[in-house]
Amino acid sequence: DTEVTQTPKHLVMGMTNKKSLKCEQHMGHRAMYWYKQKAKKPPELMFVYSYEKLSINESVPSRFSPECPNSSLLNLHLHALQPEDSALYLCASSQGFGGVSYEQYFGPGTRLTVT
Amino acid sequence: QKEVEQDPGPLSVPEGAIVSLNCTYSNSAFQYFMWYRQYSRKGPELLMYTYSSGNKEDGRFTAQVDKSSKYISLFIRDSQPSDSATYLCAMSGSNTDKLIFGTGTRLQVFP
Numbered sequence: 001d002t003e004v005t006q007t008p009k010h011l012v013m014g015m016t017n018k019k020s021l022k023c024e025q026h027m028g029h030r031a032m033y034w035y036k037q038k039a040k041k042p043p044e045l046m047f048v049y050s051y052e053k054l055s056i057n058e059s060v061p062s063r064f065s066p067e068c069p070n071s072s073l074l075n076l077h078l079h080a081l082q083p084e085d086s087a088l089y090l091c092a093s094s095q096g097f098g099g100v101s102y103e104q105y106f107g108p109g110t111r112l113t114v115t
Numbered sequence: 116q117k118e119v120e121q122d123p124g125p126l127s128v129p130e131g132a133i134v135s136l137n138c139t140y141s142n143s144a145f146q147y148f149m150w151y152r153q154y155s156r157k158g159p160e161l162l163m164y165t166y167s168s169g170n171k172e173d174g175r176f177t178a179q180v181d182k183s184s185k186y187i188s189l190f191i192r193d194s195q196p197s198d199s200a201t202y203l204c205a206m207s208g209s210n211t212d213k214l215i216f217g218t219g220t221r222l223q224v225f226p
Contacts, residue, residue: 004158006158043159048213056213102147102212102214103149104161105161108157108158
């Protein structure tokens, strides 16, 4: 099973709202990722968690706050977003650094609209 | 110069054609090479994964890596309308969790 699940599928939020995106995998992967994807662009890396610790933050604004409660779950907390933050937010997982392979498996994404 | 270059297309071919998709890269440290297929408004789906140089075949798909030329290819045989999607190449080195993506090539297969 190579499934990564994400909830919700769609999210509309105002600029003053607080919301969270959720991601789950049960493949025993130890690395999990958040990406942002704008239309007709490749995914853009935001954060990497390796063995439940934040290992990469690609200079993402503090209005995005990641959390990894355990090795299967990844959250992205959103607060005071701007309309330009509207995008498809993708979660991915892989065996992680030191693992056998570097294949990343993506979830279906959450389509976020900020009004 | 970008680390990974990929022609954005669009590439339009008739059903049954052989499709060739390509990426070039500049970082000789890359050792892991992936091809993803992404349908509109969906997440990327891993199609092929190759370590170092060589060929890998899976059904109608063949991935080739030529590290000496820093060039990778994905061939699709007997293309179908259901293959219409954006194809992203991605690659990484051996000491990082970070993938570097190409810009993606939009493919349209018409009946």
